[in-house]
Amino acid sequence: MEKIPTGFDVLHNPKLNKGSAFTEAERNQYGLKGLLPAGSVSQQIQIQRVLENIHRKAYDIERYIFLFALQGRNERLFYRLLIDHIDELMPIIYTPTVGQACQQFAHIFREPRGFYITPDDRGHIHDILSNWPEKDVRMIVITDGQRILGLGDLGANGMGIPIGKLVLYTTGAGIHPDQCLPVMLDVGTSNQTLRDDPLYLGVKQDRLTGAAYNELIEEFVTTVQNLFPKALIQFEDFLTPNAYSLLNTYRKRVLCFNDDIQGTAAMVLAGIYSAIRITGERFSDLRILFLGAGSAATGMADLIKSALCNTGINTDDASQRLWLVDHKGLIVKSRTDLSDHKRHYAQEHGEMSFTETIRSFKPHILIGATGVKDTFTEEAIRAMSEIQKHPVIFALSNPSSHSECTAQQAYEWTDGRAIFASGSPSEAVNYKNQIFHPGQGNNAYVFPGVGLGAISCEASLITDEMFLAASAALAEMVTREDLNKGTIFPPLKNIRGISLKIACAVANNAYENNIAKTPRPENLEQAIRELMYDPTY
Template sequence: MQKRCLAILEDGTLNKSVSFSKEEREKLGLRGLLPYSVETQDTQVQRVMDGIRRKGFDIERYILLSSLQERDERLFYKVAIDHIEEIMPLIYTPTVGQASKEFSHIFRSPKGFYITPDDKGDIETILENWPENDIRIIVITDGQRILGLGDLGANGMGIPIGKLALYTACAGIPPHQALPVMLDVGTNNEELLSDPLYLGYPHKRLEGQAYLELVEEFVQAVQKKYPRALIQFEDFLTPNAYGLLNTYRDRILSFNDDIQGTAAVALAGVYASSRITGRSFVDSKVMFLGAGSAATGIADLMVAAFVNEGLSLEEARKRLWFVDSEGLVVASRTDLRSHNLPYAHEAIQSNFIDAIDSVQPHILIGATGAPGTFTQEVIERMSVLNEHPVIFALSNPTSKAECTAEQAYTWSNGKAIFSSGSPFGNVNYNGKVFRPGQGNNAYIFPGLGLGAIIANASIIPDELFLVAAKTLAQLVTDENLQEGALYPRLTEIRRLSIEIAIAVAEKAYKMKIARDEKPSNLKKYIEEYIYHPNY
């Protein structure tokens, strides 16, 4: 009996600490195990927030919240939902970047599922060790390209853990239906390999066919044990990211958030920006700095959006230009990857500034992982060419942003329409307060995932990302735009996610890729499904 009572307090899914009532304490054998006071959950939330605000560093706040998630899951999500603007940067970007770098040093207790090359041939068997039988969402990484930080090996587990916390906080997917997975195939990071505290597979990375076979075995095991599960690929190196996306996008319910989620949230921001500039989306020219998976993913979805507006494929691609570390991406170059070739136009190769002058883009999107690459000269040049230059500095974490919000507004004399991948505070420029909107993927992937799960979709084609982007753009209010923000406030995120989920599910039913019948009242069905963390 005594052990059972203690087990309740030690089980994060059951524990509610000092919020157990007197009657519950009597019934469950908890008398004497808790302080006298019986508190509301709201009071506990306030105590947690007081503790967070007393900490001196964000990594300490991250550790506090991680420990809370382990000991009282409902309180953790109540804190996250009620204070989302303050908590999201702590449980995901930018703090998750530092947490991932230090993962092996701040490790407290295991969360999630680990697969290594030693598990080849046994993945289906060891997956039975996971205690839940109804998994609906899986986030998997191999840790090779964590945010803009590079190869962090098994330390990259912080990313799936954080991403799934947002699925629950932002869209209400029940936490017991979420599974973070680390495909730990080694690391080429010598610093990690020489670190005695490193927790990962202590070898160079598995590559080539052996790597692909391990991924395939995992996918097949998931299809067998969790046939309704959506698999989200996260923070894979560009060649693997595209390779896995192309392998599985038409086979299973899956997507790559770095490519497709980033694309949808960026597209939504571009749609919204047209309400400020007065220029229609179809008439826009876009230049990307960076030509990796995130940038080309945005371009690919924009092509689909342009074609949806009536342009030919060739016309759509000519609206989009790329600059990488070698300069303007043009047809004469011989060093391009396959995903860059559709955007290699006939033009003279030039540097970034000269490319801006020759292309004269309306929108500049940075996805470089290289801080400070949107220099004063770049912003000023865009401001000469455009009454309201649209500037997206999307690289994460904040330390990797192409420019800051203050720089964009100052160098453009307040003309820029700015958005970023990580959060920036309000900027007061010449008496006007700008609230820079964060192009956070959390505006898209939780609602998209919820909609796909509700419809039990078989795949996630581009049409679902397009409808998610359009829905998000429509939810941007005139007040948001007047503040300079291309996205709604994060405090609205649960409502936004439900609206996106409805639109995505409706599209899935219409496209006949839903494996479940459409409920008579879709919104009510979704609202009844979502998780609420109240005691």
């Protein structure tokens, strides 16, 4: 018979601990008398106390450390707090603060969280992954830390990203924390500063590449299919060539997706659907220019192209409506330095600079995915405002310090006519006595719902059609009131309802395409809602 935990075993177990919220009866039942102050309070009073402590902190990185320490003490209080105050705390637990947390990960390390795989583990991944205490894993986020946000190669410090993403899966979509597994594929780092840091916790060698790298990932993916056959694998923050290689290798074999390529694309497509409700343009008539041609930009272009083709446009015509500019200028067919993901969007045109491309192409929408600050220059944004009455400007690079431009700049340089969204949260802007509330183009609108929908029906694959369905569902939740404030995404405080709607759209698509393994429930929304973790006690 399993022994029931009592005393400090309860108080030191974050899954069981309720702290000062244990009732008198529970204190007697679990042997807690004398181990807690006499006062018993509600979870809401505990949240009030936590918020007071958060507000005392001088810096966001201190708030980040405090919040994850809370997760290590009282898991349910941590998630109830995040659900109730997601607007305030999202920027702390994820972008932009998670970028600083990753840069300083080894220096702020408190307790292990997540799973690490190194090159020395090759041939033994099944054995070591069996050490993970939870056996019903449904959601895995894995990174190799090579391209963390816009910050570059952070090696094992990149573990902050899978941890943060899975916190958002639980907060935003109710995936049970016991079913979440953050994974760091620690194959070394080319960042010499990290390797020279005595506090760095990762493998201190140059990055593993080539066949050995691919074989290590293959062993991991195969092991997951054996140990956690119902798990979805999300690839996160891989360098562009690896991101595409992994997605193309596994997308038709296992349940997986790449959030940087596909999740970002779905979020942006939803934002475009909302923006044209303001501009009055037809979706099929749009011309869209991307500054940046990495995995995020080409992933967006791929999904938007699919959506354009669904309106009856052929593939070639759709591609000609999507122009990409990288650090060398417009992507054109005469260039000999193009990788495959760029070559699909090479135009039959002479070479041009970014601003020259704006004036020639006359885009309705400008999307930044550069990872480089201030690349949306005043000249470029003013050129957009000369061409379009309401230029749509997406400055999506994270964290905020790497954003292509600020909301203030976008509104000033377009005389308040821009429709603006950024990757990290932006404060409201007062321009000529008009208050704008710029939207945040955050993947958290999409990936939690996609994950919930896929695992709810035990989908065998994640398809592009699911992301198209997610985009449409997200856009439908933007109200006229939101649009009137200049916001093209629904309020983040509604994230659980948003995720539920997206999950229903994704699961419904899986059932329609016969890639769901579970029988379709009579009431799909109710069935998915009942799966969502509630941390209330």
